[in-house]
Amino acid sequence: MDTLRLIFSTLCRSVNPMYFSLYSGPHKVEEACEMYCRAANMFKMAKNWNAAGNAFCQAARIHMQLQNKHDSATSFIDAGNAFKKSDPNEAIKCLNAAVDIYTDMGRFTIAAKHHITIAEIYESELVDIEKAIAHYEQAADYYKGEESNSSANKCLLKVGAYAAxxxxxxxxxxxxxxxxxxxxxxxxxxYSAKxxxxxASLCHFIVDELNAKLAVEKYEEMFPAFSDSRECKLLKKLLDAHEEQNCEAFTEAIKEFDSISRLDQWQTTMLLRIKKTIQGDEGDLK
Structure with a gap:
């Protein structure tokens, strides 16, 4: 480890940008960039993620100075991946820098991919859901613009879940x-449409029972297969139970559905919110 640190120190001193700015030939700047990348990879080997990220950032800036936009973006991504292991905020800065370059180049699909990565950092590391939503929305917009509708929908579904x-x-x-x-x-x-x-019906239901009834009717008309789905039948049972303020019937309908088709955490949360609108109910779903 001491040997590696000595090599790192030597590399970083030898690639001082001020030193290379004294030379008129671009080959010296290219050499500096190469040495920063070497240093970054050695830092990665030693699992010194902050140092690796900083070295990749220096390489990215030199690439930009040389008008190598693609290489600059790649180095910023490498920096972001290193910082993800030690400093989420720095990782986001580097990934945003890469996104700016890719959008300037018209590479919207790859920019969208990295917006998703940023959103995931906000989700899991920084727990800032509002910012995660913003990046998923931006990714969806870019995917739509490139006619990648399936990828856009995946991003939108994340937004929908968090919005609810x-x-x-x-x-x-x-x-x-x-x-x-x-x-x-x-x-x-x-098959996923139902x-x-x-x-959507559950969200309507939380807001207003009548809204939910009208929404279910609309979806049945739009998509006849929805009428025969277990989800639609459950909704109708829940609407009847809610109208009658029958908490027991509401709970039994959910238990019956869940015994065959397991409800996920999001669905359970929404159903619990609906159930709490039944007068006097403070209990669980099961």
């Missing part, structure tokens, strides 16, 4: 209806 959790139900409903409508005529994806209409 944050009680932004109108936004969630709009997304689930949009994705459901775009998939119901696709032979390979139409799930999206089910989720």
């Amino acid at each position: 959790q944050l009680e932004q139900y109108a936004k969630a409903i709009e997304i689930y209806e949009q994705v459901g409508s775009s998939t119901m005529d696709n032979p390979l994806l139409k 799930e999206y209409f089910f989720k």
Whole structure:
């Protein structure tokens, strides 16, 4: 390890940008860039992630000085991947720098991919859901612009799920209806449409029982296969139980459904919110 540190120190001193700026030939700057990359990879081998990230950032800046935009973006991505292991905020800065370069180059699909990576850091490391939503939305916009509708829908579904959790139900409903409508005529994806209409209905239900009834009717008319789905039948049972303020019937309908088709955490959360609107109910779903 001491030997590596000595090599690192020597490399970093020898690639001082001020030193290379004294030379008129671009080959010296290219040499500096190469040495920063070597240093970064050696730092990675030693699992010194901050130092690796900083070295990759220096390489990225030199690449930009040489007008090597693609190489600059790649180095910023390498820096971001290193910083992800030690400093999420620095990782985001580097990834955003790469995204700016890719969008300037018109590489929107790859920019979208890295917006997703940023969103995931906000989700898992920084727990800033609002910012995660913003990056998923930006990724979806870029994917749509490139006609990558399936990838766009995956991003939108993340936005819809988080919007509902944050009680932004109108936004969630709009997304689930949009994705459901775009998939119901696709032979390979139409099976998923019932799930999206089910989720939209749950969001309607939390806001207002009548809204939910009207929404279910609309989805049945739009997508006749929804009428025969277990999700639609559950919704109708829940609407009846809710109208009668029958907490027991509400719970039994959910238990019956869950015994065959397991409810996920998001669905369980939404159903619990609906159940709590039944007068006097403070209990669990099961």
